[in-house]
Amino acid sequence: MARRIRWLGLLMVACFVLLFLQLNNIQVVKAHQYANSPNNPQVITAKFTQTRGSIVSADGVVLAQSVPAPAGSTYKYQRQYPTGALFGQVTGYFSYIYGLSGVEASYNSDLLSHNRPIKTIGDLLATRTVTDTVTLTLSDKLQTDAMNILGGQNGAIVVLDPTTGAIEAMYSNPNYDPNPLTSLACAAATGTGSSRKCTETVAGQAFQAYNTRDSYGYNPLTSLAYQDIFPPGSTFKVVTTSAAYEHAPDLVGAPMPYFTCIPPQTFGGQTTPLCNYGSGGCGGTIAEMLPPSCDTGFAYLGTKIGAASMTTEADSFGFNQQPPLDLPHSSFQVSQFLQPNCYQNAEVFLAFSSIGQKCTVASPLQMAMVAAGIANGGVVMTPHVMSQVRDSQGNIVQTYQPTQWTRATAPKTASAVNNLMTQVACCGTAAGVFPGNEDVAAKTGTAQIGQGNNATTDWMIAFAPASDPKVAIAVMIPNQALSATGASVAGPIMAQMMADALGGG
Numbered sequence: 001m002a003r004r005i006r007w008l009g010l011l012m013v014a015c016f017v018l019l020f021l022q023l024n025n026i027q028v029v030k031a032h033q034y035a036n037s038p039n040n041p042q043v044i045t046a047k048f049t050q051t052r053g054s055i056v057s058a059d060g061v062v063l064a065q066s067v068p069a070p071a072g073s074t075y076k077y078q079r080q081y082p083t084g085a086l087f088g089q090v091t092g093y094f095s096y097i098y099g100l101s102g103v104e105a106s107y108n109s110d111l112l113s114h115n116r117p118i119k120t121i122g123d124l125l126a127t128r129t130v131t132d133t134v135t136l137t138l139s140d141k142l143q144t145d146a147m148n149i150l151g152g153q154n155g156a157i158v159v160l161d162p163t164t165g166a167i168e169a170m171y172s173n174p175n176y177d178p179n180p181l182t183s184l185a186c187a188a189a190t191g192t193g194s195s196r197k198c199t200e201t202v203a204g205q206a207f208q209a210y211n212t213r214d215s216y217g218y219n220p221l222t223s224l225a226y227q228d229i230f231p232p233g234s235t236f237k238v239v240t241t242s243a244a245y246e247h248a249p250d251l252v253g254a255p256m257p258y259f260t261c262i263p264p265q266t267f268g269g270q271t272t273p274l275c276n277y278g279s280g281g282c283g284g285t286i287a288e289m290l291p292p293s294c295d296t297g298f299a300y301l302g303t304k305i306g307a308a309s310m311t312t313e314a315d316s317f318g319f320n321q322q323p324p325l326d327l328p329h330s331s332f333q334v335s336q337f338l339q340p341n342c343y344q345n346a347e348v349f350l351a352f353s354s355i356g357q358k359c360t361v362a363s364p365l366q367m368a369m370v371a372a373g374i375a376n377g378g379v380v381m382t383p384h385v386m387s388q389v390r391d392s393q394g395n396i397v398q399t400y401q402p403t404q405w406t407r408a409t410a411p412k413t414a415s416a417v418n419n420l421m422t423q424v425a426c427c428g429t430a431a432g433v434f435p436g437n438e439d440v441a442a443k444t445g446t447a448q449i450g451q452g453n454n455a456t457t458d459w460m461i462a463f464a465p466a467s468d469p470k471v472a473i474a475v476m477i478p479n480q481a482l483s484a485t486g487a488s489v490a491g492p493i494m495a496q497m498m499a500d501a502l503g504g505g
Contacts, residue, residue: 051077052077084179088102156476157170157497161470163376228333229336233444243314256296286420293429321334333365338360425441445461445486447459455481458488
């Protein structure tokens with residue numbers, strides 16, 4: 001009996017020691033971590049009792065700001081987005097319930113109230129709590145143009161400067177207005193007087209509505225422009241053409257066989273014909289095939305280049321990796337070539353992937369970067385939405401310095417592909433889209449999708465002026481009729497967007 005009491009005593013001592021160690025761990029070792037945890041209610045409350053820095057567009061329009069909370073609110077400030085859904089998918093939201101997204105999340109440390117560095121004796125006597133203003137590269141004018149041109153239809157437009165990577169417009173439908181998500185108002189309550197209790201908030205109702213996918217599976221909270229991927233169709237032939245110049249130069253001038261449909265068993269694993277869009281026949285050299293966008297010829301070319309070289313070239317343009325965009329990342333925004341588990345060593349998958357089908361998917365941002373890479377002499381610049389950060393006194397805290405992301409092609413290759421894309425614009429599938437006096441390089445894309453390939457996703461990528469590129473653009477419109485094409489659907493949108501971006505709109 002005495003032995004059992006001794007063991008029990010030792011066990012209780014051990015428990016007290018463990019309790020003592022854990023209390024010290026919580027109250028001393030991890031005190032700072034817990035005190036500053038974003039899940040700490042006091043930290044959350046503090047954020048809403050302090051003002052927050054503004055987000056403004058490149059042309060000076062306020063996109064996000066802190067305003068006094070409505071009378072009777074628990075907190076002092078509420079976030080407001082004056083342009084609503086126009087920039088919602090870029091600015092994101094700062095919500096008491098749902099946290100942060102978009103620029104609000106990426107540049108939270110700048111936007112939060114923080115202590116100003118002490119530089120002078122006067123700083124010791126002045127209020128040191130300041131907020132910074134984040135200025136974006138996006139233009140309110142171009143973003144508004146993109147919204148108006150796209151109209152109410154689903155799709156995305158991305159406009160960027162190929163020499164710096166600055167995103168000048170990035171708009172997609174469906175989208176959302178972040179204002180309701182930041183609301184502190186009660187939408188439904190029970191009880192009366194002091195017993196009245198909020199059962200549903202305005203923010204909660206809005207989040208539930210926004211977080212519901214439409215009939216095509218698109219979520220307004222997820223931007224189609226950079227957080228979703230689609231078959232790029234023939235716009236990917238720009239990458240396939242570059243792969244030939246970079247990795248298989250002997251194939252550049254070699255004629256590909258003439259086909260209307262490539263019969264089954266031509267490629268390993270092929271069980272059905274691979275046909276040209278519209279069932280026309282074509283073949284020949286790259287220079288002969290790119291303007292009319294010959295599917296059979298480029299599918300054949302891709303298999304001749306080989307999976308290893310095609311993958312290397314796609315990777316050089318940014319496929320199969322997370323783009324370094326300064327917005328919160330999502331696994332769904334990684335553009336893919338022969339990824340994942342799709343290739344299975346079957347040659348037919350390489351054939352289809354080389355024309356932007358089957359195992360190739362890309363975001364509109366990625367395809368804008370493909371156009372920009374060719375426009376910029378083969379260099380893809382890091383895409384970004386932040387231009388500069390200034391403190392409350394107007395002093396520059398941070399200015400974005402353009403940086404190279406990848407070297408997609410040699411300058412000689414980029415020049416050659418540039419010339420071929422100008423042929424597409426003047427005399428190929430994009431002929432008639434742009435005014436005759438406009439110096440544009442372009443590539444159309446029409447990807448067959450759906451059960452039995454009964455619908456299309458329609459694309460166009462372009463840059464201008466082709467001789468001295470200033471802007472690169474991607475337009476993507478999903479779920480169109482089978483008879484639709486990149487030129488007929490995305491073309492008019494591209495033409496107007498290009499004119500506006502070059503200052504003619």
